[in-house]
Amino acid sequence: MKVTAIIPDNLVQETIELSQASSVTEALKIALVSYIRSQKIKKLGSNILNEPLEFKYSAQELRDLNRK
Structure with missing residues (x-):
């Protein structure tokens, strides 16, 4: 898409x-x-603040599952 925009030179140069x-x-x-x-x-x-993640397993349960 072609766009014509007026952007300050210093902003473009820094970018x-x-x-x-x-x-x-x-x-x-x-x-x-x-x-x-x-x-x-x-x-x-x-979104996470409004609806926090819920974990099904505790840290120890996950360790145990990973060791099997």
Whole structure:
């Protein structure tokens, strides 16, 4: 998809440097993927806080099962 966006030069330059990308397009792809991943992790964390994980076995029971 082609996109035209007005982004400050210093922001683009810093993104290129931090991502070690060879082009503006590559740097923006890396930045967007990173942003999407962080938002998914944040959402997952929120879901776990609202509905905590429940474990079926205790730590000792798992050790015992693994030793069989």
